[in-house]
Amino acid sequence: MRVLIVTQYFYPENFKCNDMAFELKKRGHEVTVLTGIPNYPKGKFFEGYGVFKKRTETLKGVKIFRTLLIPRGEGGGLRLALNFLSYTFFASLKAIWVSLRYKYDVIIVHEPSPILVGVPAIIVKKIQKIPIYFWVLDLWPESLSAAGGIKNKRILHLFGSITRWIYKNSDVLLIGSKGYRISINEKGDFDNRIKYFPNWVEDTLTLNNSDFEAPTFPSGFNILVAGNMGDAQDLPHIMEAMLLLKGKPINIIFVGDGRKRKYVEDFAKRNQLENQIYCLGRYPLWAMPYFFSKADILFMALKDEPIFALTVPSRLQAYMSSGKPIAAMINGEGAALINDAECGWSVPAENPDALASLFEFLESTDITILREKGQNGKKYSEANFKFAKCMDNLESLFK
Numbered sequence: 001m002r003v004l005i006v007t008q009y010f011y012p013e014n015f016k017c018n019d020m021a022f023e024l025k026k027r028g029h030e031v032t033v034l035t036g037i038p039n040y041p042k043g044k045f046f047e048g049y050g051v052f053k054k055r056t057e058t059l060k061g062v063k064i065f066r067t068l069l070i071p072r073g074e075g076g077g078l079r080l081a082l083n084f085l086s087y088t089f090f091a092s093l094k095a096i097w098v099s100l101r102y103k104y105d106v107i108i109v110h111e112p113s114p115i116l117v118g119v120p121a122i123i124v125k126k127i128q129k130i131p132i133y134f135w136v137l138d139l140w141p142e143s144l145s146a147a148g149g150i151k152n153k154r155i156l157h158l159f160g161s162i163t164r165w166i167y168k169n170s171d172v173l174l175i176g177s178k179g180y181r182i183s184i185n186e187k188g189d190f191d192n193r194i195k196y197f198p199n200w201v202e203d204t205l206t207l208n209n210s211d212f213e214a215p216t217f218p219s220g221f222n223i224l225v226a227g228n229m230g231d232a233q234d235l236p237h238i239m240e241a242m243l244l245l246k247g248k249p250i251n252i253i254f255v256g257d258g259r260k261r262k263y264v265e266d267f268a269k270r271n272q273l274e275n276q277i278y279c280l281g282r283y284p285l286w287a288m289p290y291f292f293s294k295a296d297i298l299f300m301a302l303k304d305e306p307i308f309a310l311t312v313p314s315r316l317q318a319y320m321s322s323g324k325p326i327a328a329m330i331n332g333e334g335a336a337l338i339n340d341a342e343c344g345w346s347v348p349a350e351n352p353d354a355l356a357s358l359f360e361f362l363e364s365t366d367i368t369i370l371r372e373k374g375q376n377g378k379k380y381s382e383a384n385f386k387f388a389k390c391m392d393n394l395e396s397l398f399k
Contacts, residue, residue: 179310343377
């Protein structure tokens with residue numbers, strides 16, 4: 001089968017569509033990717049790439065066409081808007097060229113954000129009369145309000161209309177969280193197009209690298225938070241909970257980076273919590289098993305927003321694969337998954353008092369109980385989130 005993947009982000013940027021493209025090629029499909037010049041998350045073009053560099057290349061048998069775009073810079077609102085709009089414009093032009101030169105059987109749209117990535121795919125669909133499998137990884141326009149801070153009703157209405165148009169022109173809507181069905185069906189009668197397609201856990205996260213040299217963890221009960229440190233992760237309420245635990249043998253360790261990292265570091269310094277709150281910075285994906293193995297509990301939080309209640313975060317699935325117990329301050333689908341898998345504990349979103357109490361409870365919990373919860377999560381992950389199973393599912397949807 002001749003597959004065209006349309007995505008704003010692709011290798012060397014680290015996104016799941018990389019695994020999908022290379023695996024489909026391994027399975028005998030002819031795969032082409034229409035993407036942008038790599039610039040995420042640094043905000044500038046990756047070394048070796050540019051306006052006149054490596055705009056067309058082949059990696060592991062996958063042909064890649066890279067369109068022009070304005071780099072995202074430091075990720076401010078205006079710069080992000082220019083980044084999204086410039087990709088949409090130039091990718092749409094490239095889509096016409098691609099459609100007239102090559103023939104495809106199916107289009108997969110990878111949409112972590114923004115929804116506009118569907119526009120060039122629809123151009124190819126209209127020209128070649130082929131189906132679109134739209135992989136919904138972010139809900140629009142909800143994410144504009146919840147994560148982007150956009151409250152202007154006209155802007156939200158505009159993107160609501162664009163989202164409905166893109167869904168209407170998609171033949172299959174792939175969702176990684178069953179809660180997404182609610183949001184999608186609020187925009188139209190799309191229920192018969194929706195197919196459950198859960199995210200997979202990278203094999204890298206299940207392989208421990210014994211040669212990796214990492215920072216030594218402090219003494220005490222260590223709670224690890226891995227991944228992005230942004231607005232959605234509700235860091236202010238986590239900090240409030242740690243302030244309630246000041247002086248207790250409970251530490252929280254952040255492995256990752258983001259716009260809220262400085263806020264966390266400043267909070268720790270201002271409140272004399274530097275011996276309980278640690279920011280270790282960003283590490284490669286293959287190093288995560290080491291950090292997971294050294295933690296007592298893996299933790300995550302999301303703000304109290306309707307969109308987040310409908311989401312199963314990918315970091316939760318990664319945590320489950322590690323065999324470590326999980327604590328969370330979240331609502332909805334994520335909390336339900338923890339409960340179903342019996343792999344940890346959760347408290348309601350934006351509730352620092354309940355979180356502080358949970359951390360104290362876990363610090364005194366028998367280690368055999370913690371281990372049992374961790375193993376439950378690992379078993380659930382192996383049964384539901386294995387990469388090979390997810391790709392088998394995708395191929396069956398093609399048929």
